[in-house]
Amino acid sequence: MESLLRGFMLLIQPLTLVWLLLTIWVVRMVWMRLWRWAALPTVAWGILSLLTCTALPSWLMARLEDQYALPSIQEVTGADAVVCLGGGIHPSLTEPTGLHLVRGSDRLATALSMVVGGMAPILVVGGGGYENQGDVLSEADAIADFLSRFPEPGFEIVSLGVCANTRDEAVKVAALAKERGWQKVVLVTSASHMARSVATFAKVGVPVLPVPCHYLSSYNQVGTVKWFHLPHRNSFDIFDAWFHEIIGTWMYRWRGWM
Numbered sequence: 344m345e346s347l348l349r350g351f352m353l354l355i356q357p358l359t360l361v362w363l364l365l366t367i368w369v370v371r372m373v374w375m376r377l378w379r380w381a382a383l384p385t386v387a388w389g390i391l392s393l394l395t396c397t398a399l400p401s402w403l404m405a406r407l408e409d410q411y412a413l414p415s416i417q418e419v420t421g422a423d424a425v426v427c428l429g430g431g432i433h434p435s436l437t438e439p440t441g442l443h444l445v446r447g448s449d450r451l452a453t454a455l456s457m458v459v460g461g462m463a464p465i466l467v468v469g470g471g472g473y474e475n476q477g478d479v480l481s482e483a484d485a486i487a488d489f490l491s492r493f494p495e496p497g498f499e500i501v502s503l504g505v506c507a508n509t510r511d512e513a514v515k516v517a518a519l520a521k522e523r524g525w526q527k528v529v530l531v532t533s534a535s536h537m538a539r540s541v542a543t544f545a546k547v548g549v550p551v552l553p554v555p556c557h558y559l560s561s562y563n564q565v566g567t568v569k570w571f572h573l574p575h576r577n578s579f580d581i582f583d584a585w586f587h588e589i590i591g592t593w594m595y596r597w598r599g600w601m
Contacts, residue, residue, distance in 0.1 A: 362391055362574045395574035400582040404560035407588055408534035411541070411553045418552065422463040423525035426516055426551070427454035428532040428540060429470025429506060434480035441489050446580075447533055449557035451486065454531040457554070458498040463529060465499045466490075467519065469512035472505035481505045509536070509543050510600045517547040533557040535584055539592050542601035559584055 365388045372381035393399050430447035451468070458466045470482025483502040490500050501519065506512045520528060532540050534555035544551045559581050561568050595601045 356574075356576075358395065358574045358576055362388075362395065365391065391574070394582050395576070395578045396572060397578075398561060398568050398570045400578045400585060401559075401561040401568065404535055404581050404585045405562040407538065407585060408555065408558050408560055408563055410538050411534070411555050414552060414554060416462070419457060419529055419554065420462045422457075422527045422529045422552065423523070424465040424467050424501075424519075425454050425457050425463045425529045425531060425554075426467045426512075427451055427469065428509060428512055428530070428536070429468070429482045430533070430536075432470070432482055432486060434473055434475075434482060434485035436475070441485055447557050450531055450533065453554060453556040457529065457531075459496075461497075463498070465501060467501045467503065467516060469503040469506050469515070471507070479505060509540055510547075510595070510598075513540075513544045513547045513549065516544065517549045520549050527552065529554055531556060533559075533584075534563070535559065535588050539588065539595060539601060543595060546599075546601050 365384060369381060369384050369388045372378075372384065427450050429450075431445065431450040431452075432448060433443040433445055435441055435443040454466060454468075457463060468483045468486045470486070472479040472481055474480075481502065481504055483504060483506070487500045487502040490496055503512055503515045506515065516528070519525070528544075528549055528551045530537075530540060530544060530551035531554045534557060537553050537555045541551060541553050558564065561581075592601075
């Protein structure tokens, strides 16, 4: 009974309903041999089906995520600093913690686990700025403020302030590394974003030890991958993240940032 209810709930989701109605329309047009009227709906149905009914987005994402393997604990231990790129939280004026965790919050959790575990004495946090009634709230400052509430965290917290992008984060870390004489810097970010990040940091003279996290592809999650299934909005999220990274890589190469 429970499985039937779940199936029914899936069928009445807006995305599934739109896909079903479009499928019926395309089949009807083809059945009536109205080829001219069927062309555009068929193309739309094909794109929607590929992106939401197949494992194509996960397959594309896995090609980005699998470029760097997780290092061993021994490789990470003894680092001068752990750098956590932004994208994991939004500053919040209503949450008790002052933080609203979003899709990339695995970045912060991963970085914290390493500094709390004593693998490095310094946590460097980056992130963007969010405008609120004329003020700009910093993601990095919000994280630093939250962590500073705990007595004797056992590690230093350094905020990069408001950063425009990954290039900006890399430039600020390069200045810190030069000032403090860091030789071993661990970089934590989403697995799909790691290749662009490593190249960007290398371009400004900061070679890093990559620790990828926040895996989105179903190929990198627990469970069996199904190549064909009913439409699911998570597929849109995966494709959006993949597309963002592809365009971002092209733009960084064009600007000479990597």
